[in-house]
Amino acid sequence: MTTRLHYWQGAFIDDAEAAERLTTLPDLVARTLAEPLSTETVLLACDTVSRALHQPHGDLHARLLAHLTDPDGAAPTDPEEAAATLAEIADALARPALERKLRRELGGPRPERLTRPDARETTYEAWAPVGLLVHIAPGNAAAVASLSVVEGLLAGNVNVLKTSSGDTALAPHLLAELAAADPTGALARRIVALRFPSSRQDLMRLMCAPADAVAVWGGEDAVQGAAALVPPGCRLVEWGHKISFAYLTRDARTDRTALTELAADVCRAEQQACSSPQVVYLDAEPDDDTTTAATTRDELFAFAEEFAAVLAEVSAKTPGPNGDPDGADAAAGADLARAAERAEVTTTELVARAEQHLGLTKVIAADDGSWRVFADTRPALTASPLHRTVWIKPLPRRDVVATLRPMRRYLQTAAVAGTPADVAQISRTLLTAGVQRITPLGSMLDGYHGEPHDGVYALQRYSRRVSVRAPHAAFATTPCLDELIAPAAPPAAPTGPLMDKAAAQAQLATLAPEHAQLYFRSGGTTGAPALSVFTCDDYDTQMRASAHGLLAAGFDPAHDRAANLFYCGDMYGSFISFFSILERLGATQIPMAAGPDHEAIAQALVTYRVDTVFGMPSYLWQLFHTQGERLRAYGGIRKVFYGGEHFTGEQRRILTETFGVQVIRSAAYGSTDLGPLGYQCSHAQGTEHHVLTDLHTLEILDPQEDRPVPAGQPGRLVFTTRTRAGQRLERYQIGDLGRAVAGVCPCGSHTPRIELLGRYGEVFRMGTYHFNYRRFTQVAEEHLGYRGELQLVLSNEAGREHLTVRLDAHYAPDPAAARAALLTHVPELGSAAGPEALLTLAVETAPTLAFERTPTSGKLRTVIDRRTPTS
Numbered sequence: 063m064t065t066r067l068h069y070w071q072g073a074f075i076d077d078a079e080a081a082e083r084l085t086t087l088p089d090l091v092a093r094t095l096a097e098p099l100s101t102e103t104v105l106l107a108c109d110t111v112s113r114a115l116h117q118p119h120g121d122l123h124a125r126l127l128a129h130l131t132d133p134d135g136a137a138p139t140d141p142e143e144a145a146a147t148l149a150e151i152a153d154a155l156a157r158p159a160l161e162r163k164l165r166r167e168l169g170g171p172r173p174e175r176l177t178r179p180d181a182r183e184t185t186y187e188a189w190a191p192v193g194l195l196v197h198i199a200p201g202n203a204a205a206v207a208s209l210s211v212v213e214g215l216l217a218g219n220v221n222v223l224k225t226s227s228g229d230t231a232l233a234p235h236l237l238a239e240l241a242a243a244d245p246t247g248a249l250a251r252r253i254v255a256l257r258f259p260s261s262r263q264d265l266m267r268l269m270c271a272p273a274d275a276v277a278v279w280g281g282e283d284a285v286q287g288a289a290a291l292v293p294p295g296c297r298l299v300e301w302g303h304k305i306s307f308a309y310l311t312r313d314a315r316t317d318r319t320a321l322t323e324l325a326a327d328v329c330r331a332e333q334q335a336c337s338s339p340q341v342v343y344l345d346a347e348p349d350d351d352t353t354t355a356a357t358t359r360d361e362l363f364a365f366a367e368e369f370a371a372v373l374a375e376v377s378a379k380t381p382g383p384n385g386d387p388d389g390a391d392a393a394a395g396a397d398l399a400r401a402a403e404r405a406e407v408t409t410t411e412l413v414a415r416a417e418q419h420l421g422l423t424k425v426i427a428a429d430d431g432s433w434r435v436f437a438d439t440r441p442a443l444t445a446s447p448l449h450r451t452v453w454i455k456p457l458p459r460r461d462v463v464a465t466l467r468p469m470r471r472y473l474q475t476a477a478v479a480g481t482p483a484d485v486a487q488i489s490r491t492l493l494t495a496g497v498q499r500i501t502p503l504g505s506m507l508d509g510y511h512g513e514p515h516d517g518v519y520a521l522q523r524y525s526r527r528v529s530v531r532a533p534h535a536a537f538a539t540t541p542c543l544d545e546l547i548a549p550a551a552p553p554a555a556p557t558g559p560l561m562d563k564a565a566a567q568a569q570l571a572t573l574a575p576e577h578a579q580l581y582f583r584s585g586g587t588t589g590a591p592a593l594s595v596f597t598c599d600d601y602d603t604q605m606r607a608s609a610h611g612l613l614a615a616g617f618d619p620a621h622d623r624a625a626n627l628f629y630c631g632d633m634y635g636s637f638i639s640f641f642s643i644l645e646r647l648g649a650t651q652i653p654m655a656a657g658p659d660h661e662a663i664a665q666a667l668v669t670y671r672v673d674t675v676f677g678m679p680s681y682l683w684q685l686f687h688t689q690g691e692r693l694r695a696y697g698g699i700r701k702v703f704y705g706g707e708h709f710t711g712e713q714r715r716i717l718t719e720t721f722g723v724q725v726i727r728s729a730a731y732g733s734t735d736l737g738p739l740g741y742q743c744s745h746a747q748g749t750e751h752h753v754l755t756d757l758h759t760l761e762i763l764d765p766q767e768d769r770p771v772p773a774g775q776p777g778r779l780v781f782t783t784r785t786r787a788g789q790r791l792e793r794y795q796i797g798d799l800g801r802a803v804a805g806v807c808p809c810g811s812h813t814p815r816i817e818l819l820g821r822y823g824e825v826f827r828m829g830t831y832h833f834n835y836r837r838f839t840q841v842a843e844e845h846l847g848y849r850g851e852l853q854l855v856l857s858n859e860a861g862r863e864h865l866t867v868r869l870d871a872h873y874a875p876d877p878a879a880a881r882a883a884l885l886t887h888v889p890e891l892g893s894a895a896g897p898e899a900l901l902t903l904a905v906e907t908a909p910t911l912a913f914e915r916t917p918t919s920g921k922l923r924t925v926i927d928r929r930t931p932t933s
Contacts, residue, residue, distance in 0.1 A: 577788020611741025
């Protein structure tokens with residue numbers, strides 16, 4: 063039966079077919095790269111696999127564990143070690159870990175998008191794939207091969223992985239599972255995983271010849287072998303063998319706990335990891351001029367005896383390979399390679415024992431050969447033969463750079479133990495000598511998500527930084543060039559139950575502390591204020607997306623002088639958010655916040671030459687209304703960006719004709735729960751907004767049933783947010799009504815558009831009829847020429863319902879005329895208040911400052927329902 067060892071774009075194939083397909087690799091790469099890969103596709107698939115692997119009794123975990131521990135395989139792994147490897151992979155593939163990696167290494171979760179790093183200029187930059195990325199994986203780290211391919215996918219590359227025929231089958235099968243988790247098939251088209259020995263130079267040449275970058279793990283021979291095969295101009299990414307060590311001050315060397323942690327680092331992974339300690343350096347700084355070499359040697363040998371005792375205890379509690387505590391002996395004879403390793407251990411020990419007679423060394427070894435300590439009076443860095451074998455050497459801190467710098471290309475990790483001041487000073491010295499990373503004792507093999515490897519970020523080595531310069535006049539309102547390109551297939555529609563505000567609030571009780579860093583509270587316009595919690599990274603991603611939307615709306619950070627007049631305090635987020643947005647745009651801003659002293663605010667606008675204001679329409683309308691004379695005389699306000707509410711057509715006309723405002727647009731469409739949801743472009747009409755698809759997926763569902771509405775029909779807006787590390791808001795009913803706007807926007811953006819049609823709370827039932835608040839404002843504007851605010855108050859008494867329409871006294875017509883117009887042009891109202899008298903209608907006028915508003919946000923309460931339930 064033919065063995066199918068190789069995975070090729072979604073299918074397992076045999077040796078003959080793999081060799082044949084390698085000849086077509088250049089054409090395959092060209093076709094695949096023509097279809098850009100969204101980072102979101104990679105994140106979704108990785109997170110799906112991560113969640114499955116975190117279930118130790120699940121099918122996926124069982125399948126991959128079987129590949130690692132297969133007794134008939136080339137290199138079966140101990141079951142406990144195999145489970146730990148899968149746990150490591152599961153953690154590395156989790157979406158929060160990968161997003162953190164993307165932020166650290168490539169600046170954000172969507173690095174492939176051509177955006178403006180300086181919003182004041184129309185220069186666009188992005189990270190692009192190098193093209194074909196070949197990975198030549200090591201044989202001593204089961205997780206490395208597949209995770210390197212994941213890094214290549216995050217960078218958008220076509221990836222060809224080469225593992226040894228002696229490795230386990232974990233990598234190709236894990237990558238196959240990853241590809242299967244992507245319904246679009248995009249990942250499968252970018253993954254090839256081959257298993258053959260490096261001696262197959264014919265296959266190696268076919269694999270490397272079309273490569274744009276080759277990542278190779280191993281010693282100098284492996285790196286040189288790969289270098290000989292790569293074409294001119296191909297980027298060679300070396301992840302070569304490294305040497306790591308510990309450095310102990312005088313205080314630390316007597317700390318039993320510290321020595322136990324160091325011994326654990328020696329025993330973990332049999333020192334096979336590059337970050338495993340091979341040498342322990344003692345800070346042999348003399349106390350005074352009387353210290354002799356003999357004294358230093360005696361201290362060195364005494365410490366070696368002490369550490370050997372600790373190592374013996376830890377080694378006995380730490381099983382070697384296959385559960386055998388005699389790790390070195392068990393390795394001998396397993397195969398030729400392991401026999402060679404055993405021979406190296408023996409040879410090194412014999413040489414060290416011979417040098418004992420010269421007073422240069424001291425050898426302390428376990429009777430069963432399970433561990434060895436070699437004390438050596440010479441400070442030069444010496445590689446260990448591994449398998450729980452460690453050198454102990456003196457190295458005064460004043461000699462660190464001179465001693466270690468000649469070996470800088472091989473240095474990786476140093477564990478430093480001492481006082482905080484010692485750690486700071488010695489760390490800086492070791493970094494100068496060439497060390498790449500400093501850790502505490504006991505965690506040399508541990509890392510953190512987003513940590514650089516061997517002094518570089520892998521994603522940057524697997525990517526190219528590209529730029530596009532565009533003429534400012536034509537692209538001033540284009541925040542991202544990708545929005546001018548028709549997107550690939552849209553993401554799959556979300557599934558699962560719908561969420562409401564109560565379900566979102568219930569989630570907060572289960573959030574881990576690291577996911578609850580920023581707390582915001584809603585303004586309470588439509589009910590009791592609700593709490594929302596974000597991570598700092600969540601918040602940053604959302605603010606940057608909103609900043610891009612503000613550019614599209616016509617804000618010019620290079621020239622506009624902005625006053626932030628949103629409300630602040632009580633954990634309300636509007637002022638803070640727009641402060642952050644303007645900060646990320648590098649804009650000039652005067653962060654005043656909304657306040658009751660309209661005269662002082664207006665004076666500040668004049669004093670600081672403000673030409674752009676941000677705020678709630680109701681507050682800005684009050685400001686322009688009460689300070690009309692001063693602001694008309696100033697005449698400098700050119701742009702108004704609002705949020706939370708909408709200006710009526712008449713209000714827009716007054717701002718334009720009376721105050722000289724040229725641009726009146728929504729600053730953002732959003733909510734406290736979900737953050738920014740959409741933005742207006744320079745061509746948006748009325749309440750139209752583009753959806754921030756970088757952050758959310760939108761569904762429009764029937765107002766009564768949980769099914770999509772026909773194209774262009776109004777419905778409930780339901781959002782699924784994809785960029786929240788902790789709180790998962792999936793299919794969240796935000797409480798807004800809207801409809802999709804068909805076609806490509808005149809601005810050129812292909813992002814979907816919606817027209818907002820109001821809140822659920824603006825639709826109320828009274829006198830057996832349904833009414834919409836917006837119908838009242840429309841009639842008042844069109845038939846009464848009304849330009850002020852309008853508020854509805856619902857009440858009941860004596861078995862009858864009452865509707866009071868409150869108008870701004872400054873702009874209101876005669877109340878009787880207003881009542882007549884409403885009865886005539888709102889047919890349901892005319893019927894309900896007619897002869898049957900199902901409700902009574904009253905129109906009253908009041909100063910604008912008397913209108914009821916929410917205390918936190920300052921928003922106008924459009925519909926106030928004071929009805930009491932009737933029995």
